[in-house]
Amino acid sequence: MKIKRYFALTRAGILESFQYRLAMLVMIAGNLLYLTVVYFFWKAVYSSSGSDVVNGMTFSDTLIYLVLATALFNFMEMYTVWEIGRNIQSGKIVLDLLKPMRYRSYLFWSYSGTLATQFVFTFLPTFIIVCIATKGAVPLGTNLFYFVISVVMAVIINYAVDFMTGTICLYTESIWGINIMKQVIVLLLSGATIPVAFFPEGMKKAVGYMPFQSIYNTPLTILLNEKPDFTEVFKALGTQAFWCAALLILSSLFWKVSLRKITVNGG
Amino acid sequence: MSEIIEIKNISKEFKVLNRHEGLKGSFKDLFSRDYKIVHAVDNISMSISQGEIVGYLGPNGTGKSTTIKMMTGVLEPTSGEILVNGNVPYRDRAKNAQDIGVVFGQRSQLWWALPLVESFKLLKDIYQISDDSYNSIMKLYKSLVDIEPLLHKPVRQMSLGQRTLSDILAAFLHDPKIVFLDEPTIGLDVSMKSRIRALIHALNKEKNTTVILTTHDMGDVDALCRRIVIIDKGKMLYDNDIGHLKGFFGSYRTLKIRPSGDIKEQSEKLKNELDRFSAAVSVDNEWISVLINEEKAKVMEVLGEIQKLHDVRDMKLEEISTEDVIKKIYEEGVE
Ligand SMILES: Nc1ncnc2c1ncn2[C@@H]1O[C@H](COP(=O)(O)OP(=O)(O)OP(=O)(O)O)[C@@H](O)[C@H]1O
Ligand SMILES: [Mg+2]
Numbered sequence: 001m002k003i004k005r006y007f008a009l010t011r012a013g014i015l016e017s018f019q020y021r022l023a024m025l026v027m028i029a030g031n032l033l034y035l036t037v038v039y040f041f042w043k044a045v046y047s048s049s050g051s052d053v054v055n056g057m058t059f060s061d062t063l064i065y066l067v068l069a070t071a072l073f074n075f076m077e078m079y080t081v082w083e084i085g086r087n088i089q090s091g092k093i094v095l096d097l098l099k100p101m102r103y104r105s106y107l108f109w110s111y112s113g114t115l116a117t118q119f120v121f122t123f124l125p126t127f128i129i130v131c132i133a134t135k136g137a138v139p140l141g142t143n144l145f146y147f148v149i150s151v152v153m154a155v156i157i158n159y160a161v162d163f164m165t166g167t168i169c170l171y172t173e174s175i176w177g178i179n180i181m182k183q184v185i186v187l188l189l190s191g192a193t194i195p196v197a198f199f200p201e202g203m204k205k206a207v208g209y210m211p212f213q214s215i216y217n218t219p220l221t222i223l224l225n226e227k228p229d230f231t232e233v234f235k236a237l238g239t240q241a242f243w244c245a246a247l248l249i250l251s252s253l254f255w256k257v258s259l260r261k262i263t264v265n266g267g
Numbered sequence: 268m269s270e271i272i273e274i275k276n277i278s279k280e281f282k283v284l285n286r287h288e289g290l291k292g293s294f295k296d297l298f299s300r301d302y303k304i305v306h307a308v309d310n311i312s313m314s315i316s317q318g319e320i321v322g323y324l325g326p327n328g329t330g331k332s333t334t335i336k337m338m339t340g341v342l343e344p345t346s347g348e349i350l351v352n353g354n355v356p357y358r359d360r361a362k363n364a365q366d367i368g369v370v371f372g373q374r375s376q377l378w379w380a381l382p383l384v385e386s387f388k389l390l391k392d393i394y395q396i397s398d399d400s401y402n403s404i405m406k407l408y409k410s411l412v413d414i415e416p417l418l419h420k421p422v423r424q425m426s427l428g429q430r431t432l433s434d435i436l437a438a439f440l441h442d443p444k445i446v447f448l449d450e451p452t453i454g455l456d457v458s459m460k461s462r463i464r465a466l467i468h469a470l471n472k473e474k475n476t477t478v479i480l481t482t483h484d485m486g487d488v489d490a491l492c493r494r495i496v497i498i499d500k501g502k503m504l505y506d507n508d509i510g511h512l513k514g515f516f517g518s519y520r521t522l523k524i525r526p527s528g529d530i531k532e533q534s535e536k537l538k539n540e541l542d543r544f545s546a547a548v549s550v551d552n553e554w555i556s557v558l559i560n561e562e563k564a565k566v567m568e569v570l571g572e573i574q575k576l577h578d579v580r581d582m583k584l585e586e587i588s589t590e591d592v593i594k595k596i597y598e599e600g601v602e
Contacts, residue, residue, distance in 0.1 A: 008392035019380040095376040100364040
């Protein structure tokens with residue numbers, strides 16, 4: 001069974017991530033710090049605006065959104081760009097290319113274990129705490145079901161973006177700058193740091209044509225929507241599905257072309 | 268015997284940027300179109316049969332690893348054809364990967380944080396090895412090396428030698444038709460080297476696996492290879508039996524002497540004095556070695572000459588070693 005090899009990689013990833021317990025603790029501590037900053041920043045924004053509702057969101061709406069966005073980020077961040085870049089620099093990529101699998105799936109499934117652990121140890125606890133602490137501000141109905149579907153597609157889109165960015169490392173051999181650039185673009189345009197509702201009209205429109213908001217804004221909006229409207233949800237999921245397909249094809253083509261070009265030129 | 272690897276006139280060129288020095292130079296490089304072509308592999312042909320162990324030799328930076336990367340499908344040849352087990356490696360990389368195993372001496376394909384047995388299990392699933400084949404190869408491994416203590420050790424806690432051993436076992440796990448070993452004994456001590464040689468030898472015997480071995484250690488070559496291929500600056504120099512190699516330059520013998528006095532000084536003197544015999548003089552801590560081509564000079568004559576000029580305290584005569592022949596080929600080429 002072919003599918004077995006993928007789950008074998010997931011399993012190894014879970015085993016591996018348990019080897020790095022300290023890293024997990026550091027990540028949780030870092031999150032708390034970040035969330036404290038978020039709390040005080042938005043408190044200041046709201047108190048200076050003099051109104052309880054800004055851009056259709058109350059202070060607690062915004063806070064819930066951002067806490068969950070952070071949790072989502074911690075769960076989805078796979079450091080793929082680092083991984084590819086480091087493997088290219090160290091030459092380890094040669095060994096990965098010689099596995100009887102496509103490199104893109106090999107890398108993804110190698111990381112899926114970490115993804116699973118991060119989901120259980122960062123996203124889920126945060127989600128439960130938010131649910132309890134806000135006493136019902138997060139609706140628990142069919143939206144959860146749509147949310148799961150949406151997150152799966154968000155993971156795929158996020159990975160495809162990362163993989164394409166990582167492919168650029170084949171040309172530049174510098175990881176740091178490219179990774180930071182990608183990080184900033186994705187975090188800003190996806191609604192992970194500022195809810196898309198706060199974007200100026202023109203930018204909102206522009207972001208609508210990009211895949212980034214499908215990574216954070218779409219799943220979170222679906223999750224926090226109390227009375228999901230079918231057409232709206234399906235439109236959102238449809239857009240995500242479109243980006244999934246488009247980016248998977250694009251990243252695959254880009255990788256093929258690049259690998260060929262690079263091996264012709266050396267590097 | 269069937270040909271498992273067929274290589275016809277392959278070449279590989281790398282286009283590299285001519286880099287400039289300093290800050291200003293680096294900035295210039297950003298926009299530079301000043302490329303130079305490196306001919307890493309230049310028109311090489313060979314065919315290799317199932318079950319052979321071939322020593323693939325050559326000085327540093329002559330294209331051995333590049334050739335291996337082309338045979339494994341990581342690099343595409345600039346020109347020429349390769350067939351590995353009927354596949355074009357670059358085009359069918361994933362398919363080809365199922366038939367080959369690789370060990371690159373400096374890196375490991377094992378999962379760093381996991382015990383060795385977990386890596387093996389993972390490879391079992393990745394290569395879709397059946398339970399039966401897996402169990403039988405593990406049984407074979409246990410009969411060949413003492414892996415029990417290694418199996419439950421995380422790879423990052425292994426010594427270089429233990430890790431190399433594990434990597435070789437991992438490369439043979441899915442019973443590949445061909446295994447490429449790129450400097451597998453680099454950095455290992457004498458006893459580990461000989462254990463690894465014995466292991467490779469046994470696996471080749473047992474499984475009839477074709478082995479392509481690059482190394483700078485002629486001990487590996489003597490212990491394992493019947494056939495050797497030598498390349499230099501990307502070009503083929505030699506491809507034949509190892510036995511044939513020794514007679515290749517005529518009959519050589521090494522005369523080893525220990526004179527009284529400072530050995531380094533004496534060897535410098537000898538170099539000049541033996542000039543007319545066209546003998547090569549080299550020196551280590553204990554012995555001065557004089558490599559004599561018996562077609563050009565008689566050993567006894569050379570010895571007589573040395574005795575006339577020096578006080579020889581000890582001497583011995585050795586047949587030429589593979590190491591010496593290879594060194595000569597690297598230095599002088601093949602006429
Ligand atoms: N990716 C690359 N880009 C540019 N030049 C390269 C690249 N890879 C190898 N070369 C050049 O090609 C030549 C052959 O390199 P290769 O690694 O094949 O040598 P080798 O025979 O394996 O040497 P060694 O015994 O030191 O391992 C060298 O001159 C090297 O600098
Ligand atoms: Mg090499």
